[in-house]
Amino acid sequence: MMGGTLDNRDRLELRRRRMEQAPPVLRGGFRPFFLGAGIWAAIAIAIWLWAFTVGVQQLGALDPLAWHRHEMLFGFVGAAIAGFALTAVPNWTGRLPIAGAPLAALALWWVAARILPFVAPELPLALLALIDGGFYLALAALILREIVLAKNRNLPVALAIALFGIADLLDFAGSAGLIGNDIGHRAGIALAVTLVSLIGGRIVPSFTRNWMQREGLIGGLPSQPTRFDIAVVLATVIALAAWMVAGAVPPVGVALVFAGSIQLVRLVRWRGWRTLASPIVLVLHLGYVWIPLGLLLLGATGLGAPIPSSAGVHALTVGALAGMILAVMTRATLGHTGRALHAGPATRASYVALHLAVLVRVAASLVPEHYQSLLHLAGGLWIAAFALFVLAYAPVMLRPRPSE
Structure with a gap:
């Protein structure tokens, strides 16, 4: 350590210690985020079916349809994107995964964005939007840092996650009546499908070829x-x-x-x-x-x-x-x-x-x-x-x- 700052070797050693000391669920991004995605997928649809059947007028800070669309896309799909990116980037860059307390903070941020509209619906919609969309902007910045430090070529993934965060903000703006109600939702779908098309175009033929060869x-x-x-x-x-x-x-x-x-x-x-x-x-x-x-x-x-x-x-x-x-x-x-x-x-x-x-x-x-x-x-x-x-x-x- 020199001049009060950490060099790359110090940072890697710090991450290595975090990996060793962290509970198993915080030893890789896929663990909390894939688990959260699976749990929220089931809970959110159960809530939506109940709201649809009973005919409630409000779910948290949003109307039921807006909440359903938002949570399935920016809650469930977003968690899966986060888990995939945090797991894939160490493989792409050769750097140690984000683990321990920093990973816990990211996971709790995502959880807070799911819960706050229910426990504090009186909060301004703009604040809820900044919390939810800000998660993806922070994740994109973190992914970008890892890719740049490793001089890796997967910059489009960081850009897509940042744009996904902006789509999240636009979806809230649509719910607030500031813009067309479908723009943010359609943007989120378009970005997520593009990511699947881009990344799926690599992994599907690769895994298929590997299996066929075996x-x-x-x-x-x-x-x-x-x-x-x-x-x-x-x-x-x-x-x-x-x-x-x-x-x-x-x-x-x-x-x-x-x-x-x-x-x-x-x-x-x-x-x-x-x-x-x-x-x-x-x-x-x-x-x-x-x-x-x-x-x-x-x-x-x-x-x-x-x-x-x-x-x-x-x-x-x-x-x-x-x-x-x-x-x-x-x-x-x-x-x-x-x-x-x-x-x-x-x-x-x-x-x-x-x-x-x-x-x-x-x-x-x-x-x-x-x-x-x-x-x-x-x-x-x-x-x-x-x-x-x-x-x-x-x-x-x-x-x-x-x-x-």
Whole structure:
């Protein structure tokens, strides 16, 4: 230590000590945030179903629909993004993970943003917005620091998280009537789907190829991302940005259908049908397939088909976002705790429940005469999926690695 400041070696040593001294749940970002995401996913939908059934006028500081949309996106999805980023960045940079007290502070910040609207609804909406959106801006700054110090190339991930925080603020502004009510929500969906398209485009073919090679499946292995993949992501970004601003109107519908079509081609190139023997690999493809399906449904709405926009939105959110989140949370938790990458009975059941929930929720939008019954069925399947995840993985995240 020189001049009262810490050099890089001192900082690494401090983090190493934090890792050793911290309770197991604070030894990696995936532990508190994946656990929080799973618990909140089940609780938030249970609250939403109760509010919808009873017909309450207010949930905390927001109306029920605004609260539901906000918490599923900036609460549940946001926690999963935080857990993934805090876990992936050490792998990308070679630096030690954020652990111990700093990780606890981040997790408590996220928890506070979930609870404050209920325990202190009289607080100004602007303050609640700064607490919630500020979490993602602080997380982005932390991720950016790690990437810059390591001279790593994953700057777009830090930028996307920062923009996600801004979308969070815009969603609050919409609830306050300061801007259009859908802009922040659509921006959050667009950013999250872009992240899944970007990162999923790396991990899905990579994990698929690795598994196929271990199984001795030769020929037709998925390739590394190419210029075609870059074009697919760019087309998706443009289509979703247009939808964010203008909604599902005819010109945007064309862009969405085009993006969905080439996303489908991209997915077929990864040959997911060859992974039927490995649910933990197959589920990555099942989660990703909802990106092209969601884009195509939204595009069809924009082109005048009798399909409510909620069908496409829920295909993207319940299907693509939650589907990929559950797939990555189960795989990453097993891998980072030194366990075999094998989907046990509870994990497989959670996969089935979630994808049934997507099908039923999309059907609820398409069959309005059975909307309420299908909505409750979808909600029950969703709760079952994440309750199974928590029951199966909480013991893993609360205990040390077998080697520790």
